[in-house]
Amino acid sequence: MDFTFDWSRAARTGLPEAVLCSAKSPAQITEILAAAQARGARLLLTRLEPAGFAALDEGARAGLDYDPLARTAVLGGKLALADTPVAVVAAGTSDLPVAREAVQTLAFNGEGALLVADVGVAGLWRLMERIEEIRACRVVIAVAGMEGALFSVLGGLVSAPVIAVPTSVGYGVAEGGKAALTSALASCAPGVVTVNIDNGFGAACAALKMLGAAVPANQER
Amino acid sequence: MDFTFDWSRAARTGLPEAVLCSAKSPAQITEILAAAQARGARLLLTRLEPAGFAALDEGARAGLDYDPLARTAVLGGKLALADTPVAVVAAGTSDLPVAREAVQTLAFNGEGALLVADVGVAGLWRLMERIEEIRACRVVIAVAGMEGALFSVLGGLVSAPVIAVPTSVGYGVAEGGKAALTSALASCAPGVVTVNIDNGFGAACAALKMLGAAVPANQER
């Protein structure tokens, strides 16, 4: 096959390359896995739906650590997790797959996370019960669909950077996540930043970069 | 001129006809005022910008009670205000013109209102300081631009109906009020209803109808 993997990405940007599986065939994924194994490289696969995972060769599947809720798979074994103060805060049950994708991406890089679920602002007390735990974190990833009001409320309550991940949970004007996305971008709480709809992977990558932001990139961390 | 005023609207729908001035010429407005005066009818004018008010004949202006912030004018005198429990809650200073339009429309119909301003959710404590006053009201009109997170937070805190009025305050993805509008429609708080962007007049009309909803329309209220 015709692919040119960016093996030097980690050195250049601090993030290892990952494989977005949603638009790739089983044959393409298998070939990529073989190339990674040949190099002894660890690899993170995202958006690998259960049906896609089942379509891989038994040999390919055997080497992968697969999470069907997050739709992620890890080649090359899990790392021990540091006790990283990243909070992943999800508004509703339906936002959990995206939240888990963020958690697994952090874990692939050896960072643990605090997952706080079901704290949508229509029942504000649920968020308030957990806010001190969240305030103790150094980065907050907020995951919400529908109208995405969680982003602004959180942004006004914590001093850590808040990365908003709008999800495609919703119908009518919220279909596909556009309502939550515009809420995140138009937030009245300064300092909220946003990634693409459903992009839990990207939010975790940004969090990893932010954790590293404390020291210049050309120094040891 | 060629116009057919709907003088029977009050009898039919409980709401007197009002005049949306934004797309009418001074000559048209003057003619409408003369027709109303000839019938001895009271009349509410909305979206009458200061320049438009100034462009009216001195005679026409003399009979009007004009509020430049709300951009409303009343012909035929103000009513004494009942102590109506309608709350008009505005997220920011820039939302005040729309909030005032709602207050003036209620006043034209003899109903007072509690105006609560500058309680955007990025500083949640400001809303919490006033929430008991708002909870005591029978209808809540919420006015917000930007991302409109106020609608969902309020909707989860009060048992009264919440009428969301998205405003055109904002820029970028929030320009023109679309972000706040979709937030209102996609709200995770059940029972929030919405009117068009900047439509403080319509929200007040809906509130008037809701206050009347306690008794059937064909009975005395």
Add this chain to the structure above:
Amino acid sequence: MDFTFDWSRAARTGLPEAVLCSAKSPAQITEILAAAQARGARLLLTRLEPAGFAALDEGARAGLDYDPLARTAVLGGKLALADTPVAVVAAGTSDLPVAREAVQTLAFNGEGALLVADVGVAGLWRLMERIEEIRACRVVIAVAGMEGALFSVLGGLVSAPVIAVPTSVGYGVAEGGKAALTSALASCAPGVVTVNIDNGFGAACAALKMLGAAVPANQER
């Protein structure tokens, strides 16, 4: 599972929590039902398609009162219905599922409704034949797809509040319900309010709040 149910919602907002099933797995729904039964709580499930209902455990299904047209299910038994003057007015046959969702939500809360179907404005006489019945109601829920002209016509004929529910019935420019939604929001009839596309549940919640609007929330109703 990781969920935090908002059991206090009824006390706070006058509306019991309901479960939107469309983005939840059978396992998640089963777990929620078990939690509700353990508390002895009644529960309303919405957007539960026949296939989703069939995918539940036989035990879970046994406790539910399921309406396949409305796609609602009730746990904990139906209430006797008050003779509530809420009219649910649907433009066409294809709008009936959404109209029924509103009716079932009212019924879950013990309120009856007058369902008036097939009164689209292209045959205006059909609406006119039923208008006196509708005028006798205290709240009107109007359900229409396509161009949604019903909202404005009704809004000009009744003194009760009109809650517009645009439906996703239509094709071309009406696909997904956007044309009906903008008609509702731009209505020339003052006092029409709107909820999200296909949101029969939300419209009923708003109606319940409006019926309660006759007395302050902190008093007995």
Add this chain to the structure above:
Amino acid sequence: MDFTFDWSRAARTGLPEAVLCSAKSPAQITEILAAAQARGARLLLTRLEPAGFAALDEGARAGLDYDPLARTAVLGGKLALADTPVAVVAAGTSDLPVAREAVQTLAFNGEGALLVADVGVAGLWRLMERIEEIRACRVVIAVAGMEGALFSVLGGLVSAPVIAVPTSVGYGVAEGGKAALTSALASCAPGVVTVNIDNGFGAACAALKMLGAAVPANQER
């Protein structure tokens, strides 16, 4: 100047060429007028705002019959009007400029029109008072902004073809006329056809073609 006038249009399509002035300079308009006068041709100018008319040479202005409300001008004199049964029905006062553009285009071609104004559906009785006059016409041009509910109501009441002209009258979701346009296209009343927003000229051209539709184009009319 570099322009190629389509002098044969009338022979080919039954419609004389007209000049859309909105994107043309006074110099370009003057040149076109001179060319038309040199040929002894009559000419209709549309979208000629009062400021644009005032910017023309006094000589050019002298030869024109200008209507500031319709923003049209006619070169070469008016025709006597046939008693044509075309109804031009406008929802509100603000829709009159577009309605008048249609009336003037018909007049330029020697056809009279019945102008019915201020019959928006929020006060349905106003339309019903005039409906028999409208029903007697052979073509109906309906002009409305906001939510455009007039198109469907009219479409269900008359047997003549209904040409919808959405207008850019409105704000929020109705800004620019999109809400009225989608209402016209999605109309539940069969047989309603639509032209571009504010296109009173185009609607009149279509009406002229429809009146001619009674006899094949290659026969005498």
Add this chain to the structure above:
Amino acid sequence: MDFTFDWSRAARTGLPEAVLCSAKSPAQITEILAAAQARGARLLLTRLEPAGFAALDEGARAGLDYDPLARTAVLGGKLALADTPVAVVAAGTSDLPVAREAVQTLAFNGEGALLVADVGVAGLWRLMERIEEIRACRVVIAVAGMEGALFSVLGGLVSAPVIAVPTSVGYGVAEGGKAALTSALASCAPGVVTVNIDNGFGAACAALKMLGAAVPANQER
């Protein structure tokens, strides 16, 4: 079932009611057919996909004259066709289903049509070869997807009214028919009118009204 058929539509608007099957269940369609048969009424069904037709009772299917390309069915027998000069002009092979829906709707009302296919403007000579036949018609229905250039080219070549039917044929920016729709509305050829995307039925209804436009609606035709 709860439906109110508009049996008087033909008398009021000159068009018999038809049934849009796309959002109706087989049970609903069967019930409507039974009601029509009970009255001895003829009926046109549109958007009845082959799978939907197959899902009807054998008895219901037996009484229908079904056209799988047009996706129409007729109850009550076909009429002899008048030699009506309506041209239905389709740009490409993929536009034929919509063009046939128009032809069948005309046929249901006893009017024949000239179907001209595969005359997209990228090969202009194909249209030019047929243009005299088209010019002899009193109404032209133009059916095109993609960029819809056919509408303007035809509009400049014939004196009959041109009814544009944009189709959902296309991909990328043309997906769903929006590109063809805006081409029709923005056409530089005056007198082109438009119906909703894929609405061959509506175009035929408009054509029927236009053919009747030659004589007042309250006279014999």
Add this chain to the structure above:
Amino acid sequence: MDFTFDWSRAARTGLPEAVLCSAKSPAQITEILAAAQARGARLLLTRLEPAGFAALDEGARAGLDYDPLARTAVLGGKLALADTPVAVVAAGTSDLPVAREAVQTLAFNGEGALLVADVGVAGLWRLMERIEEIRACRVVIAVAGMEGALFSVLGGLVSAPVIAVPTSVGYGVAEGGKAALTSALASCAPGVVTVNIDNGFGAACAALKMLGAAVPANQER
């Protein structure tokens, strides 16, 4: 000022850098002109409205060759024009400013052009009268607003590459040029390519590259 001019662009891409003036202040433009003069470089300025030109220093203006219709200015003198077979074809008078921008950009690079104006497809004979001249050209730039049907008609008539330039000429659905743009992209004529709305400069740059496409970039042309 803080600017880094790309003086090596010509060597790298075959196109000299140009200055888009629309978002620059007179001071910024003056500074850029001084830097260019100091290097003895020729420079093309685009989107320099008459008011912007007038706001420059008299000294700066003196060195410029300004075309108010095209809104371009040339520093450093015009070149003698090669007899280049590039056709610039404009649909209407209102499209001339964009067409002229393309012509001036070609001229700045020493290439002449054939300007064919006022050949919109509503009067197809006008285009047919000029088509042989256009067919003799090696590249065709087509400039049209409204519905942009010219692009597809031309694309089907010539063997040269056709570069579509949609213009912002139009109103309603054509406002801002979106309708013409989607027509260009969705064209049924293969081989039509598109640039941004009103981008006459970009179309000319592409034409220059295409003329050079006959020989590899690393050889002499």
Add this chain to the structure above:
Amino acid sequence: MDFTFDWSRAARTGLPEAVLCSAKSPAQITEILAAAQARGARLLLTRLEPAGFAALDEGARAGLDYDPLARTAVLGGKLALADTPVAVVAAGTSDLPVAREAVQTLAFNGEGALLVADVGVAGLWRLMERIEEIRACRVVIAVAGMEGALFSVLGGLVSAPVIAVPTSVGYGVAEGGKAALTSALASCAPGVVTVNIDNGFGAACAALKMLGAAVPANQER
């Protein structure tokens, strides 16, 4: 069947007609193939998905040279390929089907191509490693989804014309290819031109026309 093939297209525009299969039935495709075979014409089929190919008659399939990745089929045999300097540059693995469609279209016309894959700008060194090969080409086709940054980077690095093909690879705001399309149109690199989303066929047609642009169309090439 009712189709009018444009057999003279090659003579008129330099491009043979091709068949877009996505909206055609197997019967229609078979009929078209038979007609081509009867004339002894070669034919290119595009957007023929594997399932669509499998649905053709065995006889029809036998005569076709099918490429499942490109989803193209060729009737009438392949040509020997000239050593044409066209580069087809794809950003990612998921863009390969569209890139291959371009390569096969060029091959159908006897032109070879240099395919450069997996050179997305997030790993810029991958593009830089291949840039000299690309610079040696006379036309560059750039294929990218997501944010489409490749178009501008390439446009600034080569002197050949760059034809951007946005692909529908992406999710969230990139869904359907709109983000990549607007990037191509808004490119800050002058001389980039664009075709519709996923239109590898159209890009290849444009490239063929550009290669021919070196000599006037009415001369021998």
Add this chain to the structure above:
Amino acid sequence: MDFTFDWSRAARTGLPEAVLCSAKSPAQITEILAAAQARGARLLLTRLEPAGFAALDEGARAGLDYDPLARTAVLGGKLALADTPVAVVAAGTSDLPVAREAVQTLAFNGEGALLVADVGVAGLWRLMERIEEIRACRVVIAVAGMEGALFSVLGGLVSAPVIAVPTSVGYGVAEGGKAALTSALASCAPGVVTVNIDNGFGAACAALKMLGAAVPANQER
């Protein structure tokens, strides 16, 4: 006036409150300034256009440090700047106002910044000349309009977090900044985060939070 300033914001979120002046009247701004001075608070004003600044009282103006390019004003004096490794990278001259707003916001909080201007990717060498300086920074703010390709290129070259600020610089499809915004959100470079269009203030606030992310919020920094 009716305003409730959020004086505790700094304690809660680490960011002092700022005043967005674009939708406020001179009277409102003057009143806010007086309140701040009464408390001895420092204050940052953003989006204060030169005309708005000139409209303030001379007294109010005297206390402000105004930057007309950034459109910011500072009340209460500037801080000495730390040598903060934040890079603010702007694609073009027209993006400088937004870039400067970010720089001034950082300065208000005592942090310096490295401003790198005019490094758009169409001339990639300009960015490459400065890349080592940028790589030495701990946070990168990237400011670009048009197609926003800078975001992805930078995101692939540095290990620091990249905050994209799309600007409203552009025309046609790029008008208002939507093209650059979607490029940022759809970026193929992992870890790029985005703020609203033109929101240089918000990007600087996010950078301040990220710099603080190295230590938990409830510890000393």
